[in-house]
Amino acid sequence: MFETLTNTLDSFFSKIRGRPRLTEKNIQDGLKEVRLALLEADVHYRVVKDFIQRVAEKACGEEVIRGVNPAQQIVKIVHDEVEAIMGPVDTTIEMRQDGPTVLMVCGLQGSGKTTTCVKLALYLRKTYSCSPILAATDVRRPAAVDQLEILGKEIDIPVVSDRNADAIMIAMKARFEAADKGLGPVILDTAGRLHIDEEMMEELRELKARVKPDQIYLVADAMTGQDAVASAQEFNRSLEFDGVILTKLDGDARGGAALSIKAVTGKPIKFVGLGEKIDKFEPFYPDRMADRIVGMGDVRSLVEKAQEAIEEEDARLLEEKLRRATFDLEDFRKQLHMIRKMGSLQELLGHLPFLGSRLDQIDFDEHELNRVEAIVNGMTQQERTNPDIIGASRRQRIAVGSGCDPVMVNQLLKQFKQMRKVMRKVSKGDVAALMESMPPGLDDIAGPPPRGVRRKRKTRKSKRKRK
Ligand SMILES: Nc1nc2c(ncn2[C@@H]2O[C@H](COP(=O)(O)OP(=O)(O)OP(=O)(O)O)[C@@H](O)[C@H]2O)c(=O)[nH]1
Numbered sequence: 001m002f003e004t005l006t007n008t009l010d011s012f013f014s015k016i017r018g019r020p021r022l023t024e025k026n027i028q029d030g031l032k033e034v035r036l037a038l039l040e041a042d043v044h045y046r047v048v049k050d051f052i053q054r055v056a057e058k059a060c061g062e063e064v065i066r067g068v069n070p071a072q073q074i075v076k077i078v079h080d081e082v083e084a085i086m087g088p089v090d091t092t093i094e095m096r097q098d099g100p101t102v103l104m105v106c107g108l109q110g111s112g113k114t115t116t117c118v119k120l121a122l123y124l125r126k127t128y129s130c131s132p133i134l135a136a137t138d139v140r141r142p143a144a145v146d147q148l149e150i151l152g153k154e155i156d157i158p159v160v161s162d163r164n165a166d167a168i169m170i171a172m173k174a175r176f177e178a179a180d181k182g183l184g185p186v187i188l189d190t191a192g193r194l195h196i197d198e199e200m201m202e203e204l205r206e207l208k209a210r211v212k213p214d215q216i217y218l219v220a221d222a223m224t225g226q227d228a229v230a231s232a233q234e235f236n237r238s239l240e241f242d243g244v245i246l247t248k249l250d251g252d253a254r255g256g257a258a259l260s261i262k263a264v265t266g267k268p269i270k271f272v273g274l275g276e277k278i279d280k281f282e283p284f285y286p287d288r289m290a291d292r293i294v295g296m297g298d299v300r301s302l303v304e305k306a307q308e309a310i311e312e313e314d315a316r317l318l319e320e321k322l323r324r325a326t327f328d329l330e331d332f333r334k335q336l337h338m339i340r341k342m343g344s345l346q347e348l349l350g351h352l353p354f355l356g357s358r359l360d361q362i363d364f365d366e367h368e369l370n371r372v373e374a375i376v377n378g379m380t381q382q383e384r385t386n387p388d389i390i391g392a393s394r395r396q397r398i399a400v401g402s403g404c405d406p407v408m409v410n411q412l413l414k415q416f417k418q419m420r421k422v423m424r425k426v427s428k429g430d431v432a433a434l435m436e437s438m439p440p441g442l443d444d445i446a447g448p449p450p451r452g453v454r455r456k457r458k459t460r461k462s463k464r465k466r467k
């Protein structure tokens, strides 16, 4: 899903990154391609129009922030806009205190209602430690009741049914049983039709009026693209639902429905179905979806990984030291150690926005990182805390101990001192010093490369091309 869109955005970002200055014209040109890709992904034309307009306005109107290049700013704008057209969304379900909570699930025939009811029951049982109960209120299709009963049995969730009663009576019966046995929420699996018709809407409206569900969810099939959006609009007009559950996102849907539903109906996607299996169901996160579409890499998981590795106290101390500019080689050694705990450098950088697809442009030299670590390890604690005491003889000793040339020890010390100098300036409020210390160039989007990572030299040919 979204592959073409992601690729188009990626090539748009690459193009504008190569430009020394961004003009309204080159932003507009790039956005033309993005517009096509959105339409191709089956996004509603009105959503596309508004989206492009907002991005263009913001991108052209945005003041260039010092130290952030325009390309970075545009990526951020696109990402935020993609997120904004799908969110915000609150997936929590308020559980009633005065009786069972009732959730009504409706949608067109075959959209996945029955499967979704069972998935939702399982999800709620896990997340809220409650005891959901299903109500077979689809009395239209004889086999529907059997289907729900079989699925409910599989995961041990009770199903209330009555082959001689109507939907309202069954829903009432389920609520009564839930109240009696202390179960809930009650999930109503309603009947669908091939197309929206007034009879179906009337039935659903009546069910809503009599049973008064706490939440109504519309199940929409992502594979049907804009049809799903159009029917969602109709449902909302006559029934007013609270949120959408978008199913079959695992298929080869182009994703247009996901990007259009909120903008067209005003109601967010709350959950998504990602497969036929009962556990293929999860809350919808617009920010994560935007990360995926805009190709920002899995920043979230990087942060989580880093959080695991860095003890909170360590992080606090480090921050304090950075602030007071008393960061020494001992801290540097700890940092190297943390990087190691987080995985290999390549794996780590793979999580970073933009670098993901450009890893092949960078030479990874885990070797050099090992060498740096060996040099720092070869120092005494006193030398690490106060590198200024390292003279020629100490340098020689460290070089021999770490199996490298004294020149390398010198180089590392020089770079470290330079870095500390910059940090001192920054801590005194001179942020420009940090910017000036960064190497210029295309990759500045990801900041200066860490030690151990070298940029590949540009060949004469590619230099000439860039000119
Ligand atoms: N791949 C995939 N298939 C799904 C998903 N959700 C449901 N299905 C399948 O879609 C088909 C229809 O699902 P149902 O749950 O019976 O749909 P329904 O809306 O209850 O259908 P009716 O009761 O006939 O209106 C089944 O084969 C499901 O296995 C999903 O998220 N991914």
Ligand SMILES: [Mg+2]
Residues within 6 Å of the ligand: 113, 114, 115, 138, 144, 189
């Ligand atoms: Mg069904």
